[in-house]
Amino acid sequence: CPPNFEHQIPKLEPLQTPRTPPTPPPGGPGGGNPGDQDAICAGCGARITDRFYLQAVDRRWHAACL
Numbered sequence: 001c002p003p004n005f006e007h008q009i010p011k012l013e014p015l016q017t018p019r020t021p022p023t024p025p026p027g028g029p030g031g032g033n034p035g036d037q038d039a040i041c042a043g044c045g046a047r048i049t050d051r052f053y054l055q056a057v058d059r060r061w062h063a064a065c066l
Contacts, residue, residue, distance in 0.1 A: 012052045041065050
């Protein structure tokens with residue numbers, strides 16, 4: 001029986017889309033806590049705007065960067 005590698009497959013998670021218009025965080029632009037819509041790729045450092053992204057080793061990645 002071949003080994004089962006399902007536990008090594010990174011899971012895809014959709015970015016959370018706000019249902020109401022976003023409100024500016026306290027302190028102006030760049031303030032507040034980053035949410036899923038502000039996910040930063042651990043590989044290239046760019047903001048993830050894709051509908052789906054990979055989360056591996058507690059970090060978020062573009063599919064092309066992993």
